[in-house]
Amino acid sequence: MKQYPHNKISYFLLSKSHKTSTFNEYESRTIDNREIIKSICALPKNFAEIHSDVEHVILHRIIGFHDGYEISFLNDIEDLHKKHQKIKILINDTITNQIAEKNSTSHKNAIYIGNSLTTDLDSLTINRSTFTINEVYDCIEKLISRLSKKDIAYYTELKKITTIKPGKRNTDTKESNIETHPNLFTEPNITLLKSIKIESKKLNHKNIDDKKQIESQVNAIDNIKNYLLQQMKPNALLPDIHYVISDLSSNTGFSFNKSRYNKNSLGSDHNHDRKEIELAIRTANQGKNIEDNCLNPYINELKIERETLTSLISIYCSSKVAPNINTKLSNNDICFKLKNLGDIYRGENRKKINKTMESIQGILNHHMAVALPHIKQRTEKNLKIISNLPIEWAEHDNLPLMIRHNVSRIPVTPGNITTLLQLSQDQIYLTIRSFKKILFISSFPDDDPIKDHAKEKVNKVIDLLKNASPETDIEIIWKTPANKDELIKCIKENKVAITIFDLHGAHDENGGRILLKDESIPAFDLGNYAAVSPIVILSSCDTNPIDRDHQTTTNAFFLAGARTVLSSALPLLSHEASSFIARLLIRIQLYLPKRVEEYKMPIRWSNVVTGMIRRTYYSELTDLLEKKNKISNQEKHALNFSIYNYLDPLSENWPDLILKEISMKTKISKNDLSIFIKKEFRLPDCLKYMQMGNPDQIIIIPEYYDIIDNSHSDLQI
Template sequence: MTIANHRFTHIEYSLKIPATAGAAPPLTWHGRFDASIVAVSNLLARIATLQTSVAEIYCDQETSFLYRLGGLIDGYRIRFVDRFEDAYVSESFFKVVFSDETPDSNELPPGVIAVFSGAADLCPPGHIHHESLTPERLKRAVLDAIASSDVGVRRTMDALKDTAGFEPEWRPLDFDHTVSPGYYTRALLDVLASLRIRARTGGGADRYDMDELVDLVDVFVRIRQACSPPPRERFPSPAALLYLTDASASRDFAADPSRYTEAALRNRGIAEPRAMATAISYAEQGRTGGDTANAYIGEIERERDLLDRLIALAAASDVAPVVRVPLSNRDVSGEIKRLGEVDRGDGRKTQTLSQRLSEKLAPHLDPWLEYLDSVPSAPLKFVSNLPLEWGFSQGLPLMVRHEVSRIPVGPGYATVPLLLHNDKIHLKPSDLQTILFVSSFADDDPIRDHLKNALAVIQDSSADEERVAQMKAKGLIPKNFQLPARSSGLDVRIDWKNVANTAELIETVNAHAHAITVFDLHGSHDADGGRIHLKDEAVSVFDIHRDLRISPIVLLSACDTSPVDRGHDSVAEAFFLAGARTVLSSALPILSIQASTFLARLVLRIQHCLPADLSHGPVRWSRFVSGMIRRSYFLDLISLLRETYKFDQATKNDLTFQTGMLIDPLHPDWVQGTKAVIADGVGIGIDELDEFVARNAQFLECMKYLQLGRPESIIIGADT
């Protein structure tokens, strides 16, 4: 199934915000969101009730679900502009422009629909007032714009109409429960509205109600059951079965709380130190319904409202429910801080502290993870500042049990564009044929060649059947995969570049338009934020992000590129501002040998596993990387077991092979299957194995790699 010309399929929503005359936009004090975007969150809520595309203008509700679930159309496209006329500069033919001012000319370009966001009695002729912009009204406006367009546009739209089908009226469905609107349901209600499902809202306290949320999430289960794609269609796996968020706040305050006591704030010249200290405590505890007469609390609530509207737009694009749990910074910040301190020290108590962290996460995550126990591996999207990936599920780390990626909720100026990336990036295997590696170390650095040497083994093995057989025996690649022919396009080439300084880094990155860029260097994070360390100098990527043309996929082989125990302004967040769609980053310091092995295995996986995955249909990058993390975890777990139970190399190879067969490709019963294989091979019971994992394998090196950003929006399809 194909959709007609994207230029005419998209509807682009533009919101005019106050111009800053080239200056940096004003930021909110707490989450550092653009204050002018916070001010228009009510318009984002309005957009969430509208259609994502012209295909949805035409089609019925069920077809709309299928398009979104299958990734056939992009999600909501939203831009912020300084002037009404700036919205005209766009590839999309249909543009809905929200503005409290009128355009310079009364003659609007074809396809432009003007929406007035000021007072209703000031709405000029030819504009739609934002409060009266309903899906029905937008449908009429788009159909009128098509009817008045030239013959070429009408011909294209007729083809789209034939593909999508046509429903004359916009038909919503009513949800037969009354829902209490508030902090825990706001985003979920927006998603339902986007899906043409109207929920009755009523009174009640703004509180976390598990039963109410389960009723709402069940709606999505029924949608997915009713909208299975046709058997002959090739759809990627769902982008997300669940968006899970919480009440976590900016990491900056928890990272250095001594700077934010009332006395410290007074000494720094804050006009109302008590009010600010109260607001910081309010956010750290995840409280709601606070006294908005406190201006600082009022701004936190406005930030939360904006965040909910953005999460809803992203989740609606994926037909996924949004569940917010009452988990705050205060609940786990102590465990996270101690885990970071221990990991940076001798590491002997890492497993114990990891277990304590997962126990704190469990009451909030377990009810929703149990909901997914029967799913072999669910794509989960977290929007949080907390490492929810490190929870536990069915005796495995959560990021091993399921496919997990996360969007941090700060700094706001990096979070907003991430949540607005609701379009898809479609890649072919040939786009991954060359990977750029940017390396920078001092000549005498003992780790400077670790990654290069690991990659050399991979490159040699792709031309040497005997070496491949050896690697299969060691469990580095599954035995059921064959080497692809060189003509297949997956004979991955390494484009290795050494740089010494910032100028060389910028020149190198911008000269190579590859889909994947790997940075092999030292990283750090201190009170001033994240740094990458080049041979001649250390640099903040925030200082150079506007000069970079970065790949959509960035892999960081460096320490502390998104440290969970420190503040924001991390290296990963800077790369998002530079244009990356997803960053594989480090939550803590990483070990060079293990990091080099991990990335070499990832290259090997692209070479030898991707063709098999693509034989079943398109593959999301998030799923591909999750498979790599899962594979690495079991390789490391088997090695740990061997240290304790002293079995021979042949047994280790056999366990590696058998578990690999269950997870590449993923067997429906792989969780219990891998446990049974390992327990039988080691000669222990499954209960003893579970106890071993809980005591020794809650936190392995591969779990320091976090999938951040929107990796699910990158879809790899077969070359045609």
């Protein structure tokens, strides 16, 4: 699994503007380049794809062999000189041949593509409207010929390794019978097909069933992937994302703070446009279809935001050959119920939690009906949700989606966060040594009764691990910052792979807050001062609340450099949260070394966390069965042992096997057990933990793997 650091082709987009859009806060540089972002899908994402055949391109994408597309923004063309990548392609429609030639004089390893350019291979310029893929390949070859002898030798070796048929490039486009009508729901799959050189038949007439189109597209992409896996039988298989589930959710602040967004409270600044803005917000909340040439300028802006998101999803799906399924779930479909659940959970009378959760899952299940036929297989699937809503709570095989499958989520808003997470597609490789040091940040007032809960449980776990295995060498770096300056200092001084935050959290009208011993700080302040670990665990309340707006603590940590954040959808109970952290440490210390080093099997961080949440789910279920006098304490421990054997490693058809096991041990019929779970066990504590961001991009590998390109080599190991 050798990674060549200069295999990537780096795409750059030019834009000086950082203004944000009105409703979902997309940066204007992303909006202005939305069509270019989508068009990049037709270009190679790395040098290896030029000389490979399309079958190997698809195979390498679906097993995550290479990083995804690398797309970055530049404020000025001069900034291109500061970039270290070997193959750089700048795409901009305002650059002329004169500007490109002037820039190339001092900086030769860059290709320029734009509508204002004429194609000249010697000048490395290409007209964007008329180019052929061979012209792009020719320019890349020409660029490489101008590099140093060492670099040329490097690419010569890489070409030799990746060439499937000598003298032949990956240029052949294949016609298909897949019928498509381009719109927001089908565009990502159409773009994906183009990226793997498959042309679909465009239907121009209206009144086409989107659901049938999506079903046809997803089936076609699945058939291609399954056929190649069966025919080519790759030696190393570490599946990337199988499906991308999206919806029509929008800025949830419009739903949860309606009084701030009606025509009477929009303020004097928008005196003239109050009614039009209110109508646009209503359109956003309802997920309504927006026709072309709408007279309301704010609804048109909302339409452009949706087009921008579609372009981002297109590039994400193309990188992984993961079909997109849009559920058409909107804020109005579910936000009222989520607000109810939050109010009940924060109140003293929690009797209605199961009933409210049942209602929420019913709505989610209804909208997920378009996706479930594709993922209704016995094997576990890797699902990426792109939404502001907790789709991971939908059900499959009578289990929450996040328990049945390996699920993580990217928020739709704020736009700068979803852009960052969808365009950052480089994978991080860590080893077991990367987890030998864990930064643990805890901050509570001296008189807080819960201030030592986590520390006590963690120390107990470490002692147990060392008694069971004296060679245990995990080190917890305990830090107790009292204020912002101390917090920033301890983050800067401890570059580790994983940081756990054990403190109080809050989310008020100004967004997420971090509550330290002596100071409460806005979560978004953090990114201005410190770069955090790629893996962040937030053992705090309301870090990604289901009933608040999108200015969450979780999103703040993404801006501070986190790749994935395990966060809370609702308030956490201290003892349960501490137990969860203790379980995580056990999984890191016992499961990871066995899986990665003993069995020599890499694993994605998302699978590590999903496995732990799964075990916790069934542990909470057996605790409830004991509490309800269905089993004794001794029977519970024996049952847990049996259940865990089905989970590690994951058995085929494990949900049914576990249900049978519980039924047999408790002497409760499977039907009655299912009824019990639905009535009593809708929202266990483990479902409050959401895997946000890109945990799938963090791969833990055996020490012997030859990974050259690791952007996190500064971590303490």
